[in-house]
Amino acid sequence: MPRRRSADSSVPTMRDVASLAKVSPMTVSRVLQDHPTVSAENRERVLAAVKELGYRRNDVARVLSQGRRLGAVGLSVTSLANPFYARLALGIESVITQHGIRLMVTSSNEDPESEREAVRDFVSRQVDAIVVVPSGTNHSYLAADVPQHIPVTMVARPPSGVDADCVLVDDFGGAYEATRQMVLRGRTRVAFVGNPPSVYTGSERFRGYCAALESFGLPVRDSYVKRARDPSSAEQATVRLLALREPPDAIFCTTNRNTLGAYRAVHRASASVALAGFDDFELSDMLSVPTLIVDYDADELGRRAAQLLLDRLRPGEHGYQGPMRRVVVPTTIAEYGFA
């Protein structure tokens, strides 16, 4: 037996509009698509019927019928609680919205398995494109789970084990310059409080730190290199640094959370240490010690990622089909309280 054909209390369909307007569903479809080949009279009647019924076209049926995709980009970040990723989402959204595309977001909580699940779900849902801030270190699952025609862009960390567009921060350059500026200001004992070296950004920033010291012929002292995962461990690491026989006269922190933790320790000890940090934060300009902040535009990361995707999504054969591209977003430096 056929399934119910006449929707009673349900949402009106094109068919309902058509019969109320006494035209065929095709005419309704044409009106709603702004087809020029509809008589003014029919157009009016259709629009009147639409209004009377409060009809809204069903995009799901439309997408299926046209064989198009959903008109959505799937985004997986490690956590939306991180303002950086929130701004990334904003940047993407601001660009794609202008093209009638929506953003679906999910937080992986640094769990590669849940990231993979989300990506698979995005694929099933027929998203047009996918943006990932990868949590794990191997991303080859993307090649297996995402069909060729769905462009993928990685953000903040480069693809590994798979070829994909990506948008990165100039982690190396920012760290290099921050460290360099410290030395130029006479701070020759620059310590390092970083995030785990297994994370790309962490290792790049460490590399920049080392390279800058090297460029001045300064050593990278093991005792000056610490790792931290959160403000309080950064604080503890800093306490230990300050307790060294020869304590540092500057500390470079690779994340704002580390910088905040380090500041607490430095402030409490009234130590005469300068601070350099990656990522800005509130009141960074009002600390009680000389401070240098490396920052970058997280919105811009999102905008660039969106642009890479849109380039590939242009309809027909007009989309960009070339090799994968890599965009590097520059950093800026601000300093406060230096003599």
Added chain:
Amino acid sequence: MPRRRSADSSVPTMRDVASLAKVSPMTVSRVLQDHPTVSAENRERVLAAVKELGYRRNDVARVLSQGRRLGAVGLSVTSLANPFYARLALGIESVITQHGIRLMVTSSNEDPESEREAVRDFVSRQVDAIVVVPSGTNHSYLAADVPQHIPVTMVARPPSGVDADCVLVDDFGGAYEATRQMVLRGRTRVAFVGNPPSVYTGSERFRGYCAALESFGLPVRDSYVKRARDPSSAEQATVRLLALREPPDAIFCTTNRNTLGAYRAVHRASASVALAGFDDFELSDMLSVPTLIVDYDADELGRRAAQLLLDRLRPGEHGYQGPMRRVVVPTTIAEYGFA
């Protein structure tokens, strides 16, 4: 002429899987749905074919066929750049993800028209439910644009001109308590730096401020009441407050941006003024003046909003059908540097 039936280079469909496995599409469908009534042998052949083709079920077709909704919640916030709303999104997402529902986010940029457009789009896209942090002051458009069966929840600001579930912060109570604590600490000249009174949160917080003063028999002095839209205007307002013949000995700010601006002015003037502020921020515990912070759990707002929606979405007649509900999330108070 029929549209292309045999997908060549395109994505495989159930039909392709079926013919490779030498079964009917229905059997494939059943296997993918974990129907028990499939022979072990057929199941295996189907799964093998699925794997071989890299087949992924098309959720768009599935949704249309089942007459279900998309499995997505649409969220409109004023801006994702505001960490508060980012956490709201996170809270919603954390709950709905467990039910296989995704989050679609968009920023209205405080423009009621773009908010309305987004809501309409969500409706067309067949989202299951909608969450709105409303930008305008009249939300009656929701009644017109959103069909009855799509639940809507408003967050942070109550519905006006339409009946809907909502989740609010205890703005009044938080402001009342903050102001009260100031007076209890001997600060009797408490000034107010608020956001525009047309915004619900602003007016509630002002009401709380006034009520607290009243409870002590203290007057609300016009010269002590200022409005600001951003840190710098808050800073200026504070400068003017400090220049009064009888300057305040405490300032209650209704947003963290205002608190930050006020702090800059107070710090620079080395004024002996205590600060009270709504919304926490980094380093709020390390300011150079006594500080009291009213805070609340933005994630919790999201979780509660999601719960309200899910209650109504339970399948069949099992969903909550009662009157609209209003949830108020409590505030907490922290203080630093008071004698």
Added chain:
DNA sequence: CTGTTAGCGCTTTCAT
């Protein structure tokens, strides 16, 4: 300019 037909990819219903 308008309507008819067929089909998007999947699932429900019924029959085998």
Added chain:
DNA sequence: ATGAAAGCGCTAACAG
């Protein structure tokens, strides 16, 4: 346990 038929709501293709 499996399949055939029909339909979800919409639109491309064709015919008039």
